[in-house]
Amino acid sequence: MPSLPIPMIVAILLAYLAILTLARRDRPWPFVLLILACAVQGTVISLNQHYGVTLFHTVQPVTATLIPPLAWIIFQVTAIRAFAPSRHLPHLLLPAFVAFCMAFAPQVLDIVIPSGFVAYxxxxxxxxxxxxxxxxLPRLESGERPGLIWRVIALALIASAFSDILILLDQVLGQGRLQAWIIGVFSSLILLVLGALCLSRSLESEPNEACPAAEPPPVMDLEQNRALIERLDHLVTSQTxxxxxxxxxxxxxxxxxVPAKLLSSTINQTTGENVSRYINAYRIEHACLQLEAGESVTSAMLNSGFNTKSNFNREFRRVKGHAPREWLATRAAVPD
Structure with a gap:
């Protein structure tokens, strides 16, 4: 009776999520590429390890090493700057180099492949x-979550290299008896984690938004910092x-x-907060006015620039020390 190995099940699930994401158009499109790359890798692992299709024995290392540089490119174009072929496409030389090694120096693959995952x-x-x-480029409404999600993706890449080390140890100490299980289970978990993280709304951004090349921000004194913050306050409030x-x-x-890094560092040095918290403080004050005017918590949230209740409640409690309803109750209890 035909059976589906774990990597194939993961591949089918990721392919379904990628198609659903494309149909809904509710996520940045570059992440769909990473989800599909993970789905392809799960399929290749299954065809090679479970079904014994020898052709995919040579394909598997190449498709595996496509994932780390692809993750790096997607991080760049959705978090830092717009796509530039001359800057980003050279990263795809890693799978090309692995293909070369597969043909002429397969003995070095046990070093090249995990090194690539760790490096990225x-x-x-x-x-x-x-x-x-x-x-x-990520939306300020998402707070610090985009950075956290990308950290988990980075750790997943490093953990994938650890699986290659386990396979090498198994070949030396156990004659490769656990290799199929290590590849099947460990790789499936990594692919599933990578694919699932790419679906997070916290990674929404504007990847086509022009962003100048990163340069060291100029050094500014205290007065210049204050002047910039005053300009920022006026801009944010006058244009809401x-x-x-x-x-x-x-x-x-x-x-x-002004450069993004200069603005970020100035806000941090002057207010002690990051950019997201700086903007969210304005949003919370606006939400308070909405609540006092009789709006529901959900309406106040949406009317104040928030998209998710979890982020709204967390920021409201940070700024006001209470949840929205608790804060409103304390305001009602205060005599005129």
């Missing part, structure tokens, strides 16, 4: 360590930019005519 995982972690100012749930750091910086 570490590169992601280093880029994220630079702070929110290094992510100008905080009501836009799609607002990004890049859009703010373009309106002010």
């Amino acid at each position: 995982g570490v590169a992601l972690l280093i880029a994220l360590k630079q702070g929110p100012g290094n992510l100008p 930019l905080f009501l836009d749930p799609g607002l990004t750091l890049n859009r703010l910086s373009r309106k002010l005519g």
